[in-house]
Amino acid sequence: MVEEMKLASPRTLRILGGLSAVMVVIALVLVFLVAPQERTMGEVQRIFYFHVGAAWIGALAFLVALVTGTLYLRSGKTQYDLISLSSVEIGLVFITMVLITGSIWARPAWNTWWVWTPRLTTATIMWLVYLAYFMLRGAVEDPNRRRRYAAVYSIVGFASVILTFISTSILADTHPALFFGANSPQTKGDAPLAPGMRPAFFFSLLTFTVLYITFLLYRVRLEVLREHVEALKARFLTP
């Protein structure tokens, strides 16, 4: 079973790694040198490109975890669970970045490090939910049961992701709603995207996506190799 698992080849990983590095450099140039300075907030607004990109890719990561979790439940193929695990891990890191960059941005923009608005509250909940994912994995002894429970939890937990992203549409918030919900009467600070910012923004998004794929392939490879080692150990070290 372990032998059937597909691995990304080292060459692919190196290419992707190189590509990511190049894209990050270009993105940094675009963000700091090409994009215009924002009218009201000044230089600190440039965090936006990282903050939003990380948020969307974090959500994407959790979505991938949901899909592969479901696939695991239906097929029983361990590889899906490994992808799910890796994706949640990466997603959690990205969301941590979102919370930190958001806080850094909030200090000058709102004059406070943190405030319990719906958007921030639901984002924190999302973070807690997926943190609990790892606690759950650690607490189940039987490997098959562990994978199944993790998959079920990744499905249930996705509700928190949906909630976070629709929270500004349905509830009043000082957190700006970007493209969707910008027309909602309840949002106070909507931030439409100026044309000069668009290249930086979309390229950052693309960069984050490539970064995510790179990280994911590396991480999955690590897990698959670990499974190989365990299988070998089981075969040769037990009578």
Place this chain on the structure above:
Amino acid sequence: MPDPQVNTGPAGPIIDALPQAAEAPETEASGAVGQRLAEWARYSLVAYIRAVAAVVWKDLVAELRSKELITAMLIFAILVILSFNFALELRLDRVGLVAAGLVWVTIIFAGMLGLDRSLAMEKDRGCLDGLLLCPVDRSAIYFGKMIGNLLFISVVEAIFLPLFSILFNYPLLSPGILLIIVVGTVGLAGIGTLISTMAVHTRAREVMLPVMLLPLLIPFILAAVKATRGALDGLPWGEFQGWVQLMLAYDMILLAVAYMTFDYVVEE
């Protein structure tokens, strides 16, 4: 030992429609038609409801005898409310500010206690296996347990809420509030039963249940508290109905997810 007087024979002749069914051993002639109907009924809605009802009845009878769950939840609820009372130095005139939140926090913590013990009882004596052996859809077990939990938490609420009203001289009982509490408790029991079934198979059961359940319940608590506060403040229905609708939507999503995934949670 005498043979049983009533011998219904091995269970069920084969229905021709069933694929790949093997030959049934010889059955007694008596009740053959009844056997066929019993076999067929297994797949019907009636059988499903019968199974759910059986699980609920079983939990009710056991609880009436031991009163384990309800006593534990009730005492815990009272202790929580007293702790908050002293911690927040609640004077009677200030209760209104926090009543909604207090009520919900208490319900959730007491509810979690009940959920944990309800499933632990099944697991510890291996009774969960006994349930899984039965020829019923797994989701029937889920709904049975969920309704049982719902009833127990409701009983605790029915005792606790009037007590709260009296102790703090704060009227809590109005139709709007009761509706919110009902919707909220359904959500708590719904997602709680699924999560506690998972938690019961983990190493640190008492820790894992709150860790997994609370983040998932927070949005729920938020909506419930807002709605309760709206009702307590005497706002017209239209003002806070959005929150109740949100709760209902969340309820239904979680119940649907629980229904679909419960199979995977209980199997081995």
Place this chain on the structure above:
Amino acid sequence: MIEVQGLVKTFGLKPVLRGLDLEVPAGAFLTVVGPNGAGKTTLLRILATLSRPSGGRVRIAGYELPGQADLVRQWLGVLSHQPLLYGDLTAEENLRFFGRMYGVPRLEARIDATLQQVGLSARRRDLVRTFSRGMWQRLSIARALLHDPPVLLLDEPYTGLDPDASAMLDELLRNAVGQGRTVLMTTHDLSRGLMLADYVAILARGKIAYIAPRSEVDAEQFGQLYAQVTSRS
């Protein structure tokens, strides 16, 4: 009735059953003996649909496990290590509950009959919590027989039984076979296992090391063979 081909069960990376083959014709009584840890309980749990096989084929009454597990449960009466009974309920309430879950027709009469069969009629209104080990086992047997299943799966049923209860179980199993039921019993009590069986099998290290009809097996030789097979593990 029961067909197992190449059954494999692993927990994580630890294999417990390593390609097990077994066949039990309808109406036959198979005893499976084996040392602790050989996989007897795992085998029984898989046959009882409580556990999914990791590989291989399992069929009971023509139904494929695990895919058609839902359909085969009605056919199985299972006696496991744990009593699977609710302590806070009375004996008859326990049977009533399971009777409803199994959709047993004419339930009350059936409860009376099974309680009488296992000799617990006098204690029917007592809470199961107050029962001795032997009585738990008797009620478990009643539960297993309640829905009149054509297949009985018993996991070390004689453990913890006093001579009276053991004799009663002997009688019950003899009757069961007489009624045409298929029985698979695991035990590590060799002599008891040989007494009732049509076929005997030795399970060692996750495989069937030996299987033969009872008629071809001499009790003493069997004991020696058993010691031989199990010492190798």
